[in-house]
Amino acid sequence: MSKVITLTCIVCPVGCDLEIVIDGDDVKVFGNRCPQGQDYAVKEIRSPERILTTTCKILSKKERRLPVKTEKPIPKDKIFEVMKEINRLEVEPPIKRGDPVIRNVLGLGIDVVATRSVSS
Amino acid sequence: MIVVIGGGPAGMMAAIETKKKGKDVILIERAERLGGVLPQCIHNGFGLHYFGLELTGPEFSEMLEEKVYELGIDVWLNSMVLDVTPKREVIVAGEEGYKTLKPDAVIFAVGARERPRGALGIPGKRLAGEYVAGQAQYMTNIQGYKIGNSALIVGSGDIGLIMARRLTLEGIDVKAVIEIMPYAGGLSRNINQCLKDFNIPLITSYGVKTIQGDNRIKEVVVAKVDEKGEFIEGTDYVYKVDTVLFSVGLLPEVELLKGAGIPILESTRGPIVDQYFSTPLPGFYTVGNGAAIFDLVDNAVKSSIVVANAIEKDYVPEGKFIPLLPGKDVRVLVPQRINVDKFDEPFTLYVRVSKPSIGAKVILSSHGKTIFKRTYPALRPAEMVDIEITPSMLTGDEKEILVEVQESV
């Protein structure tokens, strides 16, 4: 049973409208004007990844939330699970931009880091 | 002495670059911290062109902030400029009272505000639960407030798309993004990563008919619009949401500029500037979104670097100017005039088209003679086109330059 997904390629500003036919493990890409579009589509189907940016609680008189991000892209289907982990945090200042607030989140080998500094 | 009004990215960059040129700089910011809107833009996509890095708003902002303090720039926080006179007097209100400054140059880095619901005349009730996207972003990211349970986003500009994702991540049910034009307003990257990733539908050619509820919003009625923007009968659809976010455009904050006597253009809703981002009045510059709405902060801060160079050279907006006029399918040009008497270095012309196209040409011409022509595989209103204009491209006798889009046949 094949499945068809449409996607706009984001590799370059052309934004080709891709049609992707998935048949089990087989992925066929149509509509791309270049090979990078093909690679993007296959990755998006097989193992889509995203950098997650969000906030977490911080115990500070000056700030109520600390902006954070995953320092590398994580699997797209893990986004809400990672959110849950981040939502449990209560970070204590001082914290510097780039400091990890969670190491190796969900065993993915990726840290969640602060994107701003907050003094104590 | 140079006064920079506004401590967002363009303002911080302007202060940094002019300080590096050896000038005394006072950077005036009305909020309690520097950064402008960047601290609340916790998503990434900043600094790609400028730093070569994919940074989040807070990171980009903090890096500039550190540089500002490192250079010893005089920063006035919680200080609001109330008036700038044509004589270049800057009146500042702060917790210590009122101060009047008389700088050698003023750089307006005042940014933009969001267009409210009232500007679109959307009928219905005025209840709790109605926000503009940036306001909701501040409440969610800085204050940590949950602004509602279920939301409809009106307008598919980038801020609306970003907030669609953000609210979803924080547990709010975003039902859809509706857009009155037949095409999306924001970058495709955001359509994919903010909407498609979360199965949030984007509904084009739809507008809001009314907003209803009792004390809090309970529902929003939308309907399809035709090419004239009129509602089509029988296409009503009701979204049962308690929150509406409007993302319907940004307007440069021109009030202070008007007070100084600087003319404001209909097309950009900002001041008229030349390639040095100087207004027609000597010593008055504008940078960033306060000049015209840019697509990327990277481009907005480049204007600050240009201004610093101009101030170093004691630039005066005198001499012969050639106007740049927006033609077919061109909505915004930045800058809008070229000082040909003082044109010794290339500058970047930013063009924002008014509708998407494939394989169209952008043409610069003067009285029928083509100065520049290039084919673009894709043009989109969300992404500005940069064109490098070099002195050799012009003879200097041109009366005006027309910038237009020629669609592919």
Next chain:
Amino acid sequence: MTEEIYDVIIVGAGIVGASIFRVLNQYKLKILLLDKENDVCAGGASKANSAIVHTGYDPKPGTLKAKTNVRGNKLWHKWMPELDIPFVPMPTLIVGIDEKDLHVLLELKERGRINGVYGEIIGEEKLHEIEPQISPRAKFALHFEGSGSIGPTRAVYALVGNGVKNGGEYRLNTVVTNIEKVDDAIKVTTNNGIFQTKVLINAAGLGADDLMKMTGEDWFTIRPRRGEYFVLDSAAPIKVRNIVFPTPTPISKGILVFTSVAGDVLIGPTSDEIPEEDTSTTHDGLRRVLKGAKKLFDFPFEKYTIMSFAGLRASGSTGDFHIAHSKTIKGMINVAGIESPGFAAAPAISEMVRDLTGELIDLKEKKDWDPTYKFPPLMRYLSIEEREDLIRKDPRYGHIVCRCEHVSEREIIDAIHMIPGARDIDALKRRLKVTAGRCQGGFCLPRIIDIMAKELNVPPHEVSKFGKGSFYITGYTKEGDKR
């Protein structure tokens, strides 16, 4: 249940109820003012109207509307300075484009004369001189002096504040559910307690007929008539120096173009009878507002709108004000059907009600009655020296929160703690214009929510737009909902 006993209870803290509250507090009486909303001046027409003190040419001669309008206009000119109520005098111009219009204008001029209000017809040249941006089609106008734009909500706050200063009390979020005569007194049952009073004054606006029905008087009905408006950006390139009306038709006064006391141009209102109370603006109504305004000025109003709103007039079935003793309950006075020119007429209406009250109970003047009221300082109206004085007293006067209207943190705090104080964001808006400027709260609302939470000593999720559960925040990120 213990009953609280008063001499006079006034139901409805709109412009009429508040004026009566002020006037009666001149006498040695225990007075209570009730309102169902979370603020005075929050319920009906008083918060959403043109805020024009009309001269009185328009109402039908001999009616209560005409008499109270003309007398009210005169009284306002005494009250406004006493009560620190902002007012900008602005003449009235009723504009005509052809001969047919001229006949109607002459008729209006005569009507004015009978009412005791004198205007003159001016020609094209003079008209374009006093209103330069008026449409080139405008050929003549009927011109009246004596009108102007008032701060309507400031007026109500001043009247209530002045009443409290002189011993009166007010209570909010209170709805009257029953009225009955018990011996010599009237028993008033509400959701917030039971009261006993000698005199009950019904100034309940859109709900006045409901109170009358409660007491067996169902001959009088009030039908809501909706008026929609647009507000323009104060920086819009149009200056309107007069209150500009079109020549009226038999059905309607038409869409006006005028400048509010705060300096914004407003266009409107429509006049549509609706089956039930609904303050929604409508697509069709707003369209008619733009169309009407463009008849008077060739200007792209739609490019400069920042906000639209609708107000409901309490239109009485007799066509005139009903100000009289109740037919069924001795001690109750009904003040119903107060629609335009209700605002202008309010001081005169309160004189009438005072006289009616005097027929029921003794009115002994307070020797130390203070006619004045002062609003907390508003920076935007002060000189630089006065502002710096305030900043020296409290640096929070120098910390600007509402950037469009230049309102400081301390002014917001003052508006919460003044009498009558603001307890929600709309209440602050009516006092200070915060969130009502060109960004419509885009920048300041989140910060004002925090200030309000702190000053009212409540968590941020309990800050509301206008009370009654109109909360902004449902909870906190990472914590979920609080309700």
